[in-house]
Amino acid sequence: MSNAQQFDTRPQGEIPVESPLAYSMQRSGTPKAKAGTKVTMRERPFLGQLTLRGGAIVLDEALREVLGLGLPGEPLGLVQDKAGERSIQWMSPDEWLLIVPGGEEFDVERRLREALGDAHFAISNVGGGQTVLELEGEAANEVLKKSVAYDVHPRHFPVGKGVTTVFAKATVILRRPSEERWELVVRRSFADYTYRWLLDAGEEFDIAVEN
């Protein structure tokens, strides 16, 4: 195992935590579902997010050992486990984003470091820096068409694809884990901007926010 120092960023005990959108939801509101609601937005805060860098082969072996999940075989790929709780996304030829349920990331990181041994790699916990927004519903695609530079037509963006692209004036990691659902991984500092943009873009589809 490498001699990198690790620490658990989720200490035990009663410490109040707030999602990056806590204030935005209070200030900009959380519209309720109406009869004509065609798109629903929800935040999935406090997920464990790890950036893995290194050679594809060693990382793939270690991930299979620790999570039973392999790296995506192709660029722009996204793989998830059966429950859809853990996912690995291609970010760059030597970089992948691993998302696991909140609280698991410290243990996963430790086991990955053990499995990787002396291999040349880097694992960074990026969970505190970004949050995940979900769009669901028949108009989710329409909202995205108004917001991102990327072509989100289902023919061009099938399930199991993920890209980093321009969202309005910010950057977003856009992924499609299932037919109906789109995920946006946004920077914490851009979360408020993204949230308000989506409320505005989704207004014509009576966007609803669940939280």
Place this chain on the structure above:
Amino acid sequence: MFYILCPYCGEHREEEEFHPKGQAHIARPEDPENTSDDEWGDYLFFRDNPRGVHHELWVHAVGCRKFFNITRHTVTYEILEVYKMGEQPSITAENYAAHQAAASADNERNASQGKHQQGVRA
């Protein structure tokens, strides 16, 4: 707007995802201690500004964040080729004319075949 093929992502993306980083293939002098001021000045400050085929360094800044090279025609703005770091261009100013002649011959052949194919499709 350019529509650029990122060789690492393997698909075309909008230009706003990229940043141009200037001329490609600028090698740092191997022995800086014994390089004359003129040579060092050329390396640091002087860049080509050709009318025609130009090799440029670009970065997929919003995306995979990798650097790669583009061969571009500065008059027509046509992107002739995209290749990864460390590779050499196959289209250069020297062989551009020959390359164009070959490409137009190909096009003519495809066009005559294309008529036939369209007939089949219709």
